[in-house]
Amino acid sequence: MWEIVRESIPQLLSAGFKYTIPLAIISFAIGLVLALLSALTRLSQKSGAFLILKAIVRFYVWLFRSTPLLVQLFIVFFGLPYLKIKGILPHGVRMHPFTAGIITFSLNTGAYASETIRASISAVPVGQWEAASAIGMTRLQTIWRVILPQAFRIALPPLSNSFISLVKDTSLAASITIMEMFEVSQQIAAENYQPLLMYSLVAVIYALFTSVLSYLQGWLEHYFNHEVNAKKVNS
């Protein structure tokens, strides 16, 4: 048994560092940008044509939160090649499995995280907007310099949760042939007929990855809360 473990760990870790972690990090980074843009669009008080953009964003968030991630992966990877439009897309939309994974995980993360960021921005007291306006800051300066740093601190724990979930959800990428950790463990199990051992082993590696991330989350929270945690030196 130990020999199988010793031989499998390098293959699993290699798949983890080559696919699982990059898939999670790249998707989360793109997802955060999408989430921020979506949240700011939904919170905007602009009217007119902007309302159409708001409706599109609301639809996007609704769509990705109300359908299973696995189904989304299948639509993007297996479904889009059949989206054939004469003259524009004669062969449908075909992409590399890794690209399909990045697109799906980014859109899914963006939809969930947009709600987290929207709630965090709303949780910043209205007095902060007023104080920034009162010294003549533009809306963009107010958001960038005053509101987002405070909202980020509020959003950090739920966003970290989303990232940890995403690392585990990347195992679904096995279903679209990405050679990430779970896919590799399945292939090894098929060769050595030790499914219990292989799936337990990959579970331990996922647990290790997420434990490191949980530790990093704690460190980040402590770092970004330093001004809030600063002790009163006088009163």
Place this chain on the structure above:
Amino acid sequence: MKLTNINKSFGDNHVLQDISLDFPEHKTTVMVGPSGSGKSTILRSLNLLGMPDSGHYDFDDFHLDFSQKITNKQKLAVRRSTGMVFQDYNLFPNHTVLGNVIEGPTQVLKQPREQAIATAKDLLNKVGLSGYEKHYPNQLSGGQAQRVAIARALAMHPKYILLDEPTSALDPELEQEVLRVLLQLAHEKQSMVVVTHNMIFAQRVANKIIFVEHGQILYDGDPKEFFSPDNPNERIRKFIASMTMKNL
């Protein structure tokens, strides 16, 4: 700085009823009146944080008609000339004391950072907070936080400073720290408009006093006459007596 025929309603509540006021330069104008009378709404109209439904606002080269759309450019220009100090301080918790004071000059006025820091240190010294530059707002007492807020407003070199009940959230001891700073500013002829419930402070600092009740101006003039026991307006006499008792 002058407001003419200002009206403002929140739903069915007509909070400002055709009021006209002027706020002289280099003087301290104090607005008093019961809670909910419309004082803060007037103050917020002066730096366009709150927008009246109708009326005119003349300030420097700006002649604004509130029944027309006020552009963002106009709003920013007026706000840069009118520093605002809030009851709850509203300091930026993610910036140090120094960061709070230089935020406007560096980001809005585009002053070089070194120049903004030098000015900020002078202002912090002026409000008695030299040495607190690296503290965060949550490390300050209410009185200290409010003095940082005053320094932040002064750092923009505004023509007027608007103070919305600057000591209401403070206990009497901390209140005195803030009032001392405001008295000093009044002595230096800084143009100020102060909303307060502190009658003793109002009597001491006001060059002009405005009494607001139910969205109407019941008094607009000389503080001596206002605080005189012979003031012919019984409502004002009663208000001063009740507020002075509270302050004592």
